[in-house]
Amino acid sequence: MVSDDPRWIVGLDIGGTNMVVGLIPFSGGEPRGLKKEKTLPLRGGEDVVARAAVMVRESIDRVPEAKAGGVVGIGIGSPGPLNRASGLVLETPNLGWRDFPLRDLVSRATGLLATLDNDANCATYGEWWQGAGRDARTLVGLTLGTGIGGGLVMDGEIHHGASDAAGEFGHMTIDTTGRKCKCGNYGCLEAYASGPNIAARAVEGLESGTESVLTALVDGKTDEITAATVYEAVVLGDSFAEEVMKETAKVLGVGIANLVNALNPDAVVIAGGVTRAGDHLFVPLRKEVRRRAFRSAVEACRILPAALPETAGVIGAAGVFKKETFGAI
Numbered sequence: 001m002v003s004d005d006p007r008w009i010v011g012l013d014i015g016g017t018n019m020v021v022g023l024i025p026f027s028g029g030e031p032r033g034l035k036k037e038k039t040l041p042l043r044g045g046e047d048v049v050a051r052a053a054v055m056v057r058e059s060i061d062r063v064p065e066a067k068a069g070g071v072v073g074i075g076i077g078s079p080g081p082l083n084r085a086s087g088l089v090l091e092t093p094n095l096g097w098r099d100f101p102l103r104d105l106v107s108r109a110t111g112l113l114a115t116l117d118n119d120a121n122c123a124t125y126g127e128w129w130q131g132a133g134r135d136a137r138t139l140v141g142l143t144l145g146t147g148i149g150g151g152l153v154m155d156g157e158i159h160h161g162a163s164d165a166a167g168e169f170g171h172m173t174i175d176t177t178g179r180k181c182k183c184g185n186y187g188c189l190e191a192y193a194s195g196p197n198i199a200a201r202a203v204e205g206l207e208s209g210t211e212s213v214l215t216a217l218v219d220g221k222t223d224e225i226t227a228a229t230v231y232e233a234v235v236l237g238d239s240f241a242e243e244v245m246k247e248t249a250k251v252l253g254v255g256i257a258n259l260v261n262a263l264n265p266d267a268v269v270i271a272g273g274v275t276r277a278g279d280h281l282f283v284p285l286r287k288e289v290r291r292r293a294f295r296s297a298v299e300a301c302r303i304l305p306a307a308l309p310e311t312a313g314v315i316g317a318a319g320v321f322k323k324e325t326f327g328a329i
């Protein structure tokens with residue numbers, strides 16, 4: 001994407017654990033001046049905004065081309081639910097904010113025009129603009145982390161729904177009487193396939209007496225098992241960890257089969273630590289989708305790992321700013 005347009009856009013991706021800032025060339029391209037810091041949401045929203053504004057200033061200082069060419073604004077990605085029109089974050093269990101005017105506070109603190117969208121929408125938009133979902137007319141994005149975020153891009157537009165709440169694919173029910181989810185529902189996809197829930201299922205198996213290398217990997221402290229420990233054990237050839245991963249692939253396959261039948265996407269892009277399991281995840285996952293969804297829909301759909309695991313959120317947030325402010329991307 002070579003362009004003579006000298007302008008730049010800031011992307012700010014706020015997560016429950018980290019926040020990331022980067023500068024994106026107006027016509028697209030690699031982020032520059034990337035900065036990452038702990039969000040520390042318990043210090044309060046105003047404190048997060050003040051630190052984010054410092055990161056933005058430092059980021060711009062590090063990229064002389066951006067200083068020279070001009071920074072036109074900042075796109076913000078934040079956990080939701082949120083209201084894009086008012087720029088309010090309505091409530092975020094992960095950040096502890098309620099009706100927080102994030103967009104306007106960031107705008108004031110940085111002196112830049114700002115837009116606000118859901119973080120998972122931004123990540124999906126970033127993969128559509130410059131990542132694994134390029135050229136997809138209908139793109140489903142799933143981010144497996146502390147929770148499961150989802151996003152849907154159709155014909156180059158994020159689908160927001162009637163009240164900006166669309167795309168919560170992690171909370172589709174896959175088992176009517178299943179595990180309790182943080183959202184209050186039972187049997188959500190997230191209750192099985194988020195990082196902490198992958199770990200929790202492994203720990204439950206060990207507590208019922210299953211032998212596994214997992215126990216040795218954490219020196220017997222099973223409460224220290226994370227999803228990353230499970231992948232590590234899979235790579236070591238541990239059969240129990242392999243079972244946990246197969247179950248993860250199965251539930252994800254059920255969820256994705258539902259999405260494939262409902263939306264007929266060209267591509268489903270999966271981001272998050274779980275993709276490090278590679279074929280241990282993707283082979284049984286694709287098989288499960290094939291088994292459940294309509295053949296014509298399955299054959300039209302690529303199921304891929306994300307291409308921009310670290311930066312899709314920042315790139316997408318900047319992309320949202322550009323699209324909303326200038327009408328095209």
Ligand SMILES: [Zn+2]
Binds near residue numbers: 171183184191
């Ligand atoms: Zn849920």
